[in-house]
Amino acid sequence: MIVLLLVLSLLATAFSFPDGILTMEQPKNDGNHWAVLVAGSNTWGNYRHQADVCHAYQILKKHGIPDDRIIVFMYDDIAHNEENPTPGVIINQPNGPNVYEGVPKDYTGENVSPDVFLHVLQGNANQLVGVGSGKVVKSGPNDHIFVNFVDHGGPGILAFGDDTLEADKLMEAIKSMYKQNKYGKMVFYVEACESGSMFNRLLPKDINVYATTASNPDESSYACYYDDKLETFLGDVYSIKWMQDSDKEDLNTETLEKQFKITKAETNTSHVMEYGDLTIGGMTVAEFQGNQQSSVFLSNDIDVDPCKDAVPSEDVPLAILERRLEAAASQTQREQLEEQLRDLIKSRESVKTTIKKIASFATNDHVQTHRVMYSGVRHALNSWDCYKYVLKHLAATCPQLNIPKNDYALRHLYVLVNLCEERVPAETIKEAITKVCG
Template structure:
């Protein structure tokens, strides 16, 4: 028996050496979680990201794409079947292979895709999941709305704690050798800060904003009457379009994007030593020569607006562009309704906070003003889910202005306010007012 094992030893060593030295395969997961014409920019960003990784050689079978897909053929699209990501830009929708659409764009499905749960995705969309191995390089790009410790994802939330556990599982199961994550969302830094992304598991992440601020939309198109992109996403993708990625490091791209994004603070997390690696190691190593995009690019910071103000700006544009008085009156009504919705949103959160702390005015003031770091995920996650399901009038996931107020729930949880008190306040608000 020992002789047989000794005889097999050179073969075992050779196989192991070959697996260790094997050229890594490149995989990409690209996600736009939102829907609706006013969120045009999110799917435009995702489609552009798809074009970049395809151009740079990642094959279709190793790119997994999730997007609602209600923009290209939307009745408001003046160029049916086409999506652009900058003024007068090229069509970024052509050739995009979408694996998961509409209600399939769901946080649970996303986490199953990342963790390689093929059985769990049977009968859903294409059913494709990451089948990467211990030597492979994985690039993840996510675009949507966000709030402290969560990302809006279709009609639900992807919580930072759930993403954290999935990444740890991927590392344990050897689902990647190195992984890079780019996130476009408000307060997106909160998905990785405070040790949510360990430094020793070979994952490098950058985000559009720090844990306490909005990300910004850009390129308002007066014909399409919507924003075409987001500043952070536009900056990294336009850099990838014009650079030779085999000679540009992750750190260099991060520094360029951080310097050129003056609307929010672009952040980096995880294993920062991976910043010495070339961008091509994650966005694709095309071995064929191709012409880099050298066209002049408009400055996306010029007309940029915070994500929560996008709908307001679109309606204001429609009012000014209205061709008839009746059309102008209709758009003004929509604008006034939106303003009322925002006022009601503020009232809802203040009412819930007040009830949670027995109407102590001093404490209410502090909670509405301070911005504590999110550490108590075991409190915050169930409370935000409770609000989402028990206050439907708030339309929490689709109401980006409401997401900007979830910091108050962070403050309640970090002050050790009992969960039952906060949930009771939500119930009381739903029962006694028309706010929910």
């Protein structure tokens, strides 16, 4: 028996895999894993979005998906930002490991855009000649695709740098891929405010796509893990929860549905949702995040619950300034931060005033204005043509709202939805926007 154990030990050593990988399995049905990871924002205040995506990359890499089948979108302005006291390092939890190391920067800066993303997802390499790395998803009918998107959001849109990705355009791309047999199964994990609106009543149940979102169609997602040294938030609650689960679970036995239920139960800041073909939830996480079991854990065993210091995404700039003010070491610094805080509060009030004026001019009815603004009524988005038309005009005509980069402004777009759903003509809403901002 002793000799047998010694032989087995020697064999295990001889055939051990690098990077803590303990087992190796081939994807089922002779298919491949593909992954598209997107952090759509930039600036130090949005540190957490790129940190989330870098962490997601490390999970997929450690579980066996090769770099040539992982495509990463990130502005890449955080790791070497002048505000970063540890250049080249990005962390996703307090005292966590460097998740930036080795991350392929396929599309950075201005190439982080919805058009480039849709070309990548659909495998349109001919449209991306000379753009970024040029990598696209070259998937076939047996392949599994995992898409993780992290950024700000609003009704039916995901912020993408200076632009937005509309839900109907995403659906159009997915349905086109399905018709062309470009995937076997596809899974979306989306971290953004009102992210449920990207799939709610839009994602069919019969095209082999499963999606989970950080929030329902009407609420914020939440930032977490404020770091006193970095003076910014390190992660987002939903993202942290699913990634900490992937770090510690055996992905070859855990199902997507189990991961969803764990993430949903532990994310008490927003309502984590699921959409599409829910039968895919019975498949293992490994079939989308990689099926090589890893002994390398990227999440430390820490007692800090990310929900404890969580704040709504739109309140992150306010929370950061308030934290910095509390820690200010000099009177001069306090005065500067107090001025920034006053400016931010003034800007937020301006957003509310602008939107209210637009609603008032569009309806010319005090009761209806109050209803679309304050009654708590949030109509489901059905009038896509009206909404997209007036949203585009709002972004172009009211630059002070800084759409789509201003998450606080994005959280007020429900008023445009309400106006469109109450059949206020699009041209009337457009004229109101021009009158207020033009």
